[in-house]
Amino acid sequence: MTTITTVNPATGEEIETYETMNESQAFSKIEAAHRAFLDWRTLTHEERAPYLRKIAETLRNNSEKFAQLMTAEMGKLLKDGHTEVEICARICEYTADNGPSELADEERKHSGGKKRGIVTYSPIGVIYSIQPWNFPIYQPLRVLAANLMAGNAVILKHASICTGSGLLLRDLCLEAGLPKGLFDVILVGHDVSDKVIEHKLVRAVTMTGSDGAGSHIGELAAKNLKKTVLELGSNDAYLVLEDADIDLAVKTSVQGRLYNNGETCVSAKRFIVTDAVYDEFVSAFVEQMKAIKMGDPRDDDTQLGPVSSDEQFETLVEQVKKSVDGGATILCGGDPDDREGCYYPATVLADCLPGTPAYDDELFGPVASVIRAKDDEDAMRIANDSRYGLGGGIFTKDEDKAIRLARDHFDTGMIRINSFGAADPAMPFGGVKNSGYGREHGGFGMKEFVNAKAVFLPS
Template sequence: MSTVTTFNPATEKAIQSYDVMTEKQATERLEACHRAFLEWRELTHQERAPYLRKIGQKLRDNADELAALMTNETGKLLKDGRGEVELCAALFDYAAENGPGELADEERAQGLNGKRGVVSYQPIGVIYSIQPWNFPIYQPVRVLAANLMAGNGCVLKHASICTGSGLRLRELCIEAGLPEDLFQVIVIDHDTSDKLIAHPKVRGVTLTGSDGAGRHVGAVAAKALKKTVLELGSNDAYLVLEDADIETAVKFSVMGRLYNNGETCISAKRFIVTDKVYDAFVEAFVAQMQNITMGDPTDKNTQLGPLSSQDQFDTVKEQVDASVAKGAKILCGGEVPDRTGAYYPSTVLAELAPGMPAYDDEIFGPVASIIRARDDEDAMRLANESRYGLGGGIFSKDEERAVNLARDYFDTGMIRINSFGAADPNMPFGGVKNSGYGREHGGFGMKEFVNVKSIFLP
């Protein structure tokens, strides 16, 4: 029987090994989840809500333990792990509070004859959730909370490097009173995963990952006529317009590039800076980036921890090296420290052009790409040239104009004005183009995997 082993990326020491399940074992878990769903769906939304609230409280009660586990498995800063746990608890609270209203039956008039109609949002079954390692608790929770409220069951295939986090999340859900089989965590390989997608008891598939993974999973699911929600990679552009406040732009640009060690789909990655403020922004931005404290992710003074694994370190290094080989200029960073652990320094690249990884692709690490724009219009054009469209940002003193640009012209799913932040329970999360489709949070995720029924009354 094959195994997967988790490693601490800061120390390179092994944490724990787990047996990889056979197709038969994984299928048994899936079928058990379906049986639990048949009972869970009988509860009303109001009856499901207390379960979610108890899970949220259980997460808060174990926040320190969960944060330490995530730090050990992925290298994220301990303080970021605590913040992640609180966000997860807030997502359960949000679903419990808002789900009964969002999913309530709606009475409508039939437009042709004036008779009555009812629109009902009914659960469909087992949702198969394939999640990455960068937010070991949040990624599965944003699927789980919404779908438990909708009445569905959930089977999680987590990234192997944070297997322990996925399994502990399930234990805490059960401790909080959730039926034991309703949320399953399986440790399987990609071939078994593809077979589960096609299993008749799987009614929907959701993936967070790269656009390459999205193409594969989307194709396998489409062949089986399964609905998917795909939240894929991005190369988010933050525009520094001609009237930007440089201090504000630099503050949130550094924060946006280094949050979660730079391993975030909605990180600020491309900084498209107008010619008028280019020199001022670059000078201040580089000054802050080169003074970042990198080190032990459990130390409260550390600002940048290691990347999640040696494989991730190798990928980031190769992307930077390839960009430099094609003419990119390193303004700071780029030199790998001689130390144990998957540490990559905060790095700023400039003089970028199409064809370089730092221009075209997502770099999942603390590497900032600076691109010069002629003016505001050119900045927006460059931002939208990307094949991705998840998030982005605009720095401008004219908030009304920035909102208009964000709404009417920025071809992404989420835009920050003069700020940076991660997810919010009350705002939809998702993107366009190669960043995927579908929405989570803000009530939208609770309706992605339901049967929207039209009931016509006489």
């Protein structure tokens, strides 16, 4: 029997060891989820809503416990852990409040105008949810809330480094009164996970992670004729245009790059700055990045904690080295000290060129890539010169121009104007190109895994 051992990235101390499941054990969870689904699907949307409100209440009541565990497992700042729990509670409440109307039957007239029809959004069964470690509760919860409202069951395979967080989420859902089996966690490796995708009772797959993993999972699911939703990261570009408020742009860019220790798929990563304001922005940006306090993620005054693991630390070291070898210049950071734990300093790379990680890839940590653009048009061109397309941002004093660029030219799923933020329950979340497909939040996620069923009436 193989095991999973979780490790605190701030100290290197082992937290807990778990036994993984074999194929038979994992399949028994799927079968139990299907049995729970058969009862759950008979409830109305209004009858499901109170369960979500109770989960929200239970999460808030256990906020400190959950935040402490997330900090221990992946190095999240403790205060950010509390914020994550609150976001999850709000998602549950948004889904409970809006789900019944979003998923209500729709009456339609036939094209001839004389006959009627009904479109009903029926649940489909067990949804397999494969989630990463950077938001240990938010990532699985946003899938869970939408699918519980839709009437589905959910089986979660969480990232191994936050196994405890996945199990705690399940336990708190049970404490909140969710029927046993409707949401459960499997502890399996990639080989068993592939068999889960192929299981006849698994009707759809949703996954957040790398584009390489997404390609494999999407291919296997498609081979088995199962729908997928994939959110696959990005190297989001934030444009600092010629008429930007530089003070606002700098403050927001520091926040956007370092939020969640720089380990956020939809965070600011590439900063594309027009020549007219390049020197002013870069000088102030580097000054503020240098001033960031790195330390114990449990301390209130810490601004930057460790990255999530030794593996993530070494990946970041290698990406920065390759970028520098390819012509990038380190303006600050880039030289981890010898302290215990996976601490990587706030880093700014300039002169980032195509063909290097800082320009082409996702640097999942506190490393900012600065790229000079000739003008606003060139900045937009560089922003779209990416295989990714999850989020992005625009700094300009001309809101109409920003909306026009965002709507008509920015080839991403989400764009922030003169601001930064990760997600909002009322707005769709998802990307294009190698950042994946499908949408969550804003009512869209509730309809990803339902059967839009047409019922034709005679008159």
